[in-house]
Amino acid sequence: MNLRLVLGDQCSRSLSALADLDPARDVVLMMEVDAECTYVRHHPQKITLVLSAMRHFARALTARGVRVDYVRLDDAGNTHNFTGEVARAMARHRPERIIVTEPGEWRVRQEIEGWEETLGLPVDIRDDTRFMADLATFRRWAHGKKQLRMEFFYREMRRATGLLMQGDKPEGGAWNYDAENRKPLARGVTPPASPRFEPDAITLEVMALVAARFPDHFGRLEGFNWPVTAQDAERALAAFIEERLPRFGDFQDAMAEGQATLFHALISTSLNAGLLLPREVCDAAEAAYRAGRVPLNAAEGFIRQVLGWREYVRGLYWLKMPAYKATNALDARRPLPDFYWTGKSGMRCMDAAIGQTRDMAYAHHIQRLMVTGNFALLAGIAPDAINEWYLLVYADAYEWVELPNTHGMAIHADGGIMASKPYAASGAYINRMSDHCGSCRHDVKAATGPRACPFNYLYWDFMARHATRFAANPRMAMPLATLRKMPPEKLAALRGEAVKFLDAVAPLA
Ligand SMILES: Cc1cc2nc3c(=O)[nH]c(=O)nc-3n(C[C@H](O)[C@H](O)[C@H](O)COP(=O)(O)OP(=O)(O)OC[C@H]3O[C@@H](n4cnc5c(N)ncnc54)[C@H](O)[C@@H]3O)c2cc1C
Ligand code: SF4
Numbered sequence: 001m002n003l004r005l006v007l008g009d010q011c012s013r014s015l016s017a018l019a020d021l022d023p024a025r026d027v028v029l030m031m032e033v034d035a036e037c038t039y040v041r042h043h044p045q046k047i048t049l050v051l052s053a054m055r056h057f058a059r060a061l062t063a064r065g066v067r068v069d070y071v072r073l074d075d076a077g078n079t080h081n082f083t084g085e086v087a088r089a090m091a092r093h094r095p096e097r098i099i100v101t102e103p104g105e106w107r108v109r110q111e112i113e114g115w116e117e118t119l120g121l122p123v124d125i126r127d128d129t130r131f132m133a134d135l136a137t138f139r140r141w142a143h144g145k146k147q148l149r150m151e152f153f154y155r156e157m158r159r160a161t162g163l164l165m166q167g168d169k170p171e172g173g174a175w176n177y178d179a180e181n182r183k184p185l186a187r188g189v190t191p192p193a194s195p196r197f198e199p200d201a202i203t204l205e206v207m208a209l210v211a212a213r214f215p216d217h218f219g220r221l222e223g224f225n226w227p228v229t230a231q232d233a234e235r236a237l238a239a240f241i242e243e244r245l246p247r248f249g250d251f252q253d254a255m256a257e258g259q260a261t262l263f264h265a266l267i268s269t270s271l272n273a274g275l276l277l278p279r280e281v282c283d284a285a286e287a288a289y290r291a292g293r294v295p296l297n298a299a300e301g302f303i304r305q306v307l308g309w310r311e312y313v314r315g316l317y318w319l320k321m322p323a324y325k326a327t328n329a330l331d332a333r334r335p336l337p338d339f340y341w342t343g344k345s346g347m348r349c350m351d352a353a354i355g356q357t358r359d360m361a362y363a364h365h366i367q368r369l370m371v372t373g374n375f376a377l378l379a380g381i382a383p384d385a386i387n388e389w390y391l392l393v394y395a396d397a398y399e400w401v402e403l404p405n406t407h408g409m410a411i412h413a414d415g416g417i418m419a420s421k422p423y424a425a426s427g428a429y430i431n432r433m434s435d436h437c438g439s440c441r442h443d444v445k446a447a448t449g450p451r452a453c454p455f456n457y458l459y460w461d462f463m464a465r466h467a468t469r470f471a472a473n474p475r476m477a478m479p480l481a482t483l484r485k486m487p488p489e490k491l492a493a494l495r496g497e498a499v500k501f502l503d504a505v506a507p508l509a
Contacts, residue, residue, distance in 0.1 A: 001025040003095035005086070008036060008050040009104055009398060011057035012274035013230070016126040017101040023065045029089045030058050032073040034080035034213075039107070040388055043219035044210050045226065045361035046395040051210070052203040052228040053273050059202075060229075069093070073209060082111055087119060099124045104272075105399045106321045130277055131311060132161060138315025148316060148417060151176065154308030163282050163303055164289070164296075171289075176304065177249065177297035184433050185254040191262045192243040197225050197232050218341060218393060220359050226269050226395055233270035237281060240265045241288050249298035253366045255349070255434035260356040264364045265302070268396035271310070278306050305365075313404040316418060325387070325403060329415030330422075330466060332380040334506040340372070340389055345505075347454060348440035349430050350375060361395035366433065368394075373410030374425055378458035379502055380465075383413040421475040424462055427453035448493050454501055461498030464491060 004017050004026055018028070032054065037047045051073065058068045069092065071078055071085050079085055086098065102125050103109050115123045127134055133153075141156060142148050155175050158164060164171040185191075199207060203224070211221055227233040240248075244263040251263050270276040282303050289299035317324070339345035343354035353367040363372070368390070376386045383406075390406045391397045408418030427444040431437045437444040437453070447456040463470075463483045470476040483491070 001027060001093065001095050002097050002099050003086070003089060003093055004028045005098065005100040006030050006054075006057065006061075007100070007103055007108070008032075008054055009273050010101055011053045011230075012130055012277065013060075014130065014277065015101050015274070016129045017099050019126075021066065023067065026067070027089075027093050027095070028058075028061060028066055028068045029071075029086070030054055030068060031071045031082060031085040033071075033078065033082060033085060034073065035082070037073075037214060040392045041214070041217045042391075042397075043361040043393055043395060044214055044217050044221040045219060045224050046397065047214060047217075048203065048206050048210050048221065048224055049226045049228060049269055049395050050273060052199075052206045053275060055202050055206065056229045073213065082108070083115065083118065086115065090119060090121065095121065097122045097124060099126065101126050102128050104128075104401075106317075106325075107399075130274060131314060132278055132282075132307060133157060133311045133315060135315065135318050138311075139319060142315070142319055147420070148319075149420065150308055150312045150418075153312050153315070154304055157307050157311060161279075161282070161307065163286055163307055164300055171300070172296045177300050178304075180297040181249045181252045181301045182433075183250045183254060185251055185256045185259065185262065185435075189247070189251070191247075191251075191259055194225075194261050194266055195236060195239045197227050197236075199224055203228055218358065219361055223359060225360075227275060230275045233267070233275035236270060237265070237267055237276060237284060240267065241284050241294075245285060245288060245298055245302060246294045247298065249295065249301040252301055253370075253433055255352075255364075255366055255371070255430070255436065257352065257435050257439065260360060260362065260364075262364065266362070268401075271306070272396050272398055272401065278310060282307050310401065313408075313418075314400050316404050316408070317400045320414075320417065321403075324407065324414060324417075325383075327407070327414050328383050329413055330377075330380065330411070330469075332376075332411065332413065333382050334380050334502060334508060336376075336381055336385040336389055337379075337505040339505065346441055347375075348442075349434060349436040352436060357393050361393065363394070368405070369410055369423055370425055370429060370433070373406065374423060375455070375458070377411045377422055377424055378455065378462045379506060380462075381411070381506065383407055383411060386411055416473075421470070421473055422462075422466075424459060424479075425455070426459035427455040430455060448497050452497060457494045457497040457501070460486070460491065460494040464495060 006028055032051055058070045061068050069089055098121055100112060141153055207221055227236050248263045254262060267276055271278060285299050285302050288294045343351045343358060345351055349371045353363045353371045357363045387403060387406050391399060391402045404418055408414045412422040431444045442453040443451040444453045446452040463479050467480055
């Protein structure tokens with residue numbers, strides 16, 4: 001018999017580890033272990049989501065006549081790590097072989113690759129066919145390229161999948177409609193409420209377990225509202241396509257007071273846990289466009305996120321790990337300020353993003369990139385500290401997707417492998433894309449003085465710190481030219497404010 005493993009983010013019927021399963025002989029092993037909940041102290045909503053999705057998936061497999069050996073977190077004898085649980089399951093079932101779909105994270109893959117030797121059994125590690133680009137395809141695309149720009153990978157993926165194509169040309173004549181997707185939320189536009197997913201008995205039981213077992217993890221568990229089954233995830237997708245996708249493109253980069261989700265899809269938790277497949281999500285968006293229900297800039301903008309960014313970051317992660325995680329191109333060394341946990345920075349934009357992160361385990365892309373990420377970039381927060389924060393606080397966080405987004409896109413620690421320039425912005429960007437500044441105690445127009453917006457002086461301090469490094473980068477020419485023209489006493493005043501602020505909130509050891 002085969003012992004087939006289904007890991008927490010592999011709750012998909014089409015999982016490669018379950019292909020050719022023989023219900024009469026094989027056993028599916030699913031393991032809840034402390035090690036996976038605490039290697040970073042995950043948000044209680046993320047732990048609840050994964051454990052509840054696993055329990056629902058195990059129930060569905062059992063209903064189909066599959067033999068499932070399910071180890072619960074509070075089972076007596078649980079060794080609380082994968083290797084220990086596989087060894088115990090081997091003693092129970094005496095399998096001839098272990099079959100598993102490649103895991104999403106480097107550290108788990110390392111562990112599994114050791115099993116043939118440590119457990120003395122053949123281990124069949126299968127490709128994760130849920131993604132649209134396999135890792136070999138990405139490696140071939142990346143081979144010999146100096147720069148790995150997402151946009152070119154995305155075009156290859158459009159051609160390969162036929163999504164939004166007219167023959168060999170992109171639908172509408174352009175590959176990318178991003179220029180149309182940068183509007184602040186217009187007055188009088190109210191985003192529709194996202195659907196409710198009331199916790200059922202299984203989820204309530206998991207919530208009680210998580211609350212009791214991980215009481216000191218950051219984040220609120222009450223209000224948990226994530227899909228934990230494929231059916232609920234499909235309902236979430238359908239609601240998004242009907243109600244929010246038509247305006248997703250327009251307001252993709254917007255931020256607004258009291259609006260945590262705007263026109264975003266809220267499907268990353270489902271995609272990453274395997275409850276939705278990326279291809280079905282892209283097909284649904286394309287079908288809505290072809291039926292005339294959503295404009296092209298919305299459908300393209302959305303498909304680019306899933307077919308482009310999501311597949312690209314996975315390819316990059318596996319291409320560059322483990323060295324990727326250790327890079328620190330900007331020599332960032334400051335500790336994480338306390339307000340990333342308390343949400344009490346006095347900066348309205350930061351506190352809004354951190355507050356909703358605590359309450360929902362969610363912030364949308366621009367909040368992650370241009371608020372909390374931008375602050376960390378400008379302040380020079382050490383990559384390990386900020387990477388850990390992002391991996392810990394979001395319900396959709398798995399290292400394969402979190403690390404490139406944080407390390408590469410937000411804080412430029414990879415030195416430009418992922419992004420051609422750092423996503424550094426002053427308060428003016430946040431003011432243009434949001435209404436936060438109106439209710440902030442800081443003055444977004446001021447760069448020095450007691451009410452100055454910290455993003456302003458931190459921005460110029462960042463530019464001055466790294467002017468030599470970015471001197472040859474044409475995409476940095478404009479800010480560096482402004483920096484050069486700045487009177488020395490003005491720059492000194494800005495830098496003085498920056499150092500005073502940073503030494504107060506994130507003092508160097
Ligand atoms: C610093 C930082 C950390 C991030 N960490 C994570 C993470 O841990 N897990 C995660 O899934 N996403 C992460 N992202 C990407 C993105 O912010 C989230 O995927 C998105 O906010 C999820 O919300 P949504 O489903 O409403 O997405 P939407 O904005 O509606 O987008 C639709 C889908 O596109 C995909 N997508 C969009 N942007 C990206 C991207 N840059 N990379 C990969 N997929 C993308 C997601 O699957 C998302 O569900 C991070 C981004 C940044 C800047
Ligand atoms: S003034 Fe500055 S700190 Fe305050 S909300 Fe605006 S950008 Fe953020």
